Amino acid sequence: xxxxxxxxxxxxxxxxxxxxxxxxxxxxxxxxxxxxxxxxxxxxxxxxxxxxxxxxxxxxxxxxxxxxxxxxxxxxxxxxxxxxxxxxxxxxxxxxxxxxxxxxxxxxxxxxxxxxxxxxxxxxxxxxxxxxxxxxxxxxxxxxxxxxxxxxxxxxxxxxxxxxxxxxxxxxxxxxxxxxxxxxxxxxxxxxxxxxxxxxxxxxxxxxxxxxxxxxxxxxxxxxxxxxxxxxxxxxxxxxxxxxxxxxxxxxxxxxxxxxxxxxxxxxxxxxxxxxxxxxxxxxxxxxxxxxxxxxxxxxxxxxxxxxxxxxxxxxxxxxxxxxxxxxxxxxxxxxxxxxxxxxxxxxxxxxxxxxxxxxxxxxxxxxxxxxxxxxxxxxxxxxxxxx
Numbered sequence: 001x002x003x004x005x006x007x008x009x010x011x012x013x014x015x016x017x018x019x020x021x022x023x024x025x026x027x028x029x030x031x032x033x034x035x036x037x038x039x040x041x042x043x044x045x046x047x048x049x050x051x052x053x054x055x056x057x058x059x060x061x062x063x064x065x066x067x068x069x070x071x072x073x074x075x076x077x078x079x080x081x082x083x084x085x086x087x088x089x090x091x092x093x094x095x096x097x098x099x100x101x102x103x104x105x106x107x108x109x110x111x112x113x114x115x116x117x118x119x120x121x122x123x124x125x126x127x128x129x130x131x132x133x134x135x136x137x138x139x140x141x142x143x144x145x146x147x148x149x150x151x152x153x154x155x156x157x158x159x160x161x162x163x164x165x166x167x168x169x170x171x172x173x174x175x176x177x178x179x180x181x182x183x184x185x186x187x188x189x190x191x192x193x194x195x196x197x198x199x200x201x202x203x204x205x206x207x208x209x210x211x212x213x214x215x216x217x218x219x220x221x222x223x224x225x226x227x228x229x230x231x232x233x234x235x236x237x238x239x240x241x242x243x244x245x246x247x248x249x250x251x252x253x254x255x256x257x258x259x260x261x262x263x264x265x266x267x268x269x270x271x272x273x274x275x276x277x278x279x280x281x282x283x284x285x286x287x288x289x290x291x292x293x294x295x296x297x298x299x300x301x302x303x304x305x306x307x308x309x310x311x312x313x314x315x316x317x318x319x320x321x322x323x324x325x326x327x328x329x330x331x332x333x334x335x336x337x338x339x340x341x342x343x344x345x346x347x348x349x350x351x352x353x354x355x356x357x358x359x360x361x362x363x364x365x366x367x368x369x370x371x372x373x374x375x376x377x378x379x380x381x382x383x384x385x386x387x388x
Contacts, residue, residue, distance in 0.1 A: 003363045006033055010274045010325060011044035012051070012095075017362040019091045022168035024084060032058050032088070045278045048095045055092035056106060059085040063113060070120070079121030086114040087168060094160055097279035098286040107195055114164055124176065125167060130185070130215045135199050137208055138192040139163060140184040142172035143221060151226035151380035152181040154212045154242075154249075156205070158233025158256075158360070159287060160277045162191035166232065169365055171255075174373035178382040181222065185212060187238065189287045200289030203302040209242035213249070226250055226380045230372060233276070233360050234258050236327070237303055240335065244311035251379035253317035253372050256324065256360040257332035261303040264327060265296075274325040276359075309338035315379040319348045319368055323357040344379070 004020065005013045019029055032054045039047030062085040069078035089110035096103045118125055130137040140163045144150040153175055155166050163184040166172075172182035186192045187208050189201030202208060209229060217224045228251040231239035236258030243252035258264075267273055268280070277283050281293070290296035316339050320332035332347060339345035348371055350356035355364035377384050 003358050007037065007040040009040055009044045011276070011278055012040045014274075014276065014359070014362055015051075015091050015095055017358075018165065019087060021362065021365045022087050022091075022165060024087055028058055028062075028084065028088075044275070045097075048097070048278050049100070051095050052092040052102065052106065055088045056102075059088045059092075059109075062088075075120040075122075079117045079123070082113045082117035082120065086110045086117060086164065089113075090162060090164055094162075095278055097282050104195075110164070111192070125172070128183075128215070130211055132188070132199075132208055132211050135188075135193065135197045137188070137211065138186045139212070140167050140172075142167070142176055142182045142184070144176045144179050144181045146179065149221055149223035150179060150181050151228070151376070151382055152183060152216055152222050153228040153230055153376055153380075154209060154216075155182055155184045156187050156209070156229075156231040156235045156238050156242075157185070157190040158231070158235050158258075158276075159190075160283065161232065162186060164191075169232065169369060171230075171369050171373060174369050175376060175382070178373055178377040178384065180228075180373075180376055180380060180382045183212060183216065194287060198289075201287050201299075203237070203241070203300065204245075205238035205242040206245035209238070210246045210248075213246060217248075224248070228252060228376050228380050230255060230376075232256060233327075234261060236331075236335075237261050237305060240305055240312065240316070241308060243314065243316065244305075244308045247313075249314060251315045251376060252312065253319070253375050254335070255319055255368050255372060256327060257318050257320050257335045258303075258327055259305050259331035259335040259338075261327075262297075262300050263304065265300060273328070274359075276326055305335065306338065309335060310340050312339055313341050313343070315344035315346075315375075316342045317346045317348065317372065317375045319350065319371060321357040321359060321361060321363075322349050322351045324359045326359045346375070 036050045039050045062081045066078040066081040093106045126141045163186045166184035188199035193199040230253040232255040236254040236256045243249045288299045318336045336347040356367035361368040
């Protein structure tokens with residue numbers, strides 16, 4: 001399988017694929033993209049205002065249609081339209097440079113209609129706030145059905161994702177089906193934590209992940225002996241680091257290995273590999289609270305898991321796409337090889353036979369989603385199928 005490549009550059013195509021894999025409709029996506037196809041030819045950074053204008057226009061149309069549904073008490077139909085509107089707004093916002101016109105307003109509107117969709121659709125997700133040493137970590141809590149304490153997985157962002165996109169990856173849905181709850185977090189450097197509180201990336205992810213465990217231990221419907229941790233993209237650094245230093249995690253997994261992200265930055269300076277977002281350096285300076293390249297490189301020094309993986313003493317899964325254009329598959333092998341003290345380590349490379357070969361399965365997220373969900377069902381004593 002391959003990425004759907006509508007535009008002449010990877011970054012724009014990645015955004016389209018994110019939208020498609022997160023519940024976007026192909027007809028709406030074509031309507032948004034067709035008028036800006038020529039703008040993409042100027043490069044990944046150029047034309048992003050036009051990208052946002054078209055995607056916001058479609059979101060506004062859907063919001064108007066949802067308002068008509070609400071006027072007739074058609075709450076489920078309104079919720080479905082608002083889900084897509086929120087998705088399109090967040091994809092458009094993600095494409096913009098830090099500080100660009102309209103970005104803050106677009107993000108605020110996306111959060112509001114996401115909340116409206118939750119309420120109208122009666123969706124299985126609750127916004128919660130987890131206290132940190134400074135500020136708080138917003139999260140989406142999806143509960144597994146049934147009575148009694150359930151296992152749970154903490155699910156964290158990459159460099160440029162947000163808790164809503166984590167939810168739309170449908171991993172929380174897949175885990176709930178297997179009897180496992182999910183806590184999707186906007187950890188420092190991502191989502192609301194960055195945009196609304198200006199909390200920068202903390203390479204030492206155990207600081208905020210431990211706070212998530214503290215919060216989960218206070219929930220009556222959570223089994224605190226069965227807490228797992230996973231992350232997507234740059235979460236491939238955060239999740240292993242957290243599991244290595246927080247002994248209360250019982251299992252871990254990564255959706256894309258990011259074993260030595262600091263080294264990846266040196267490669268990107270040499271223009272090796274693809275970037276995940278336009279205006280890349282501007283974005284990472286913002287996310288890390290850095291003033292310039294020297295400051296950023298200093299603050300990202302610890303984004304390297306060598307010398308830490310041997311601290312993981314619980315089952316751990318490493319997944320990666322065989323044709324990942326952002327992060328070399330070599331890092332997946334490094335991560336797996338260094339899990340020397342894990343009682344059960346596993347490496348899964350997704351190939352052309354099944355799909356999910358691009359970065360975190362942007363070409364097809366179903367295989368990574370199912371594999372990781374099954375891993376946690378197995379290692380946290382969830383369900384691999386219906387009762388017989």
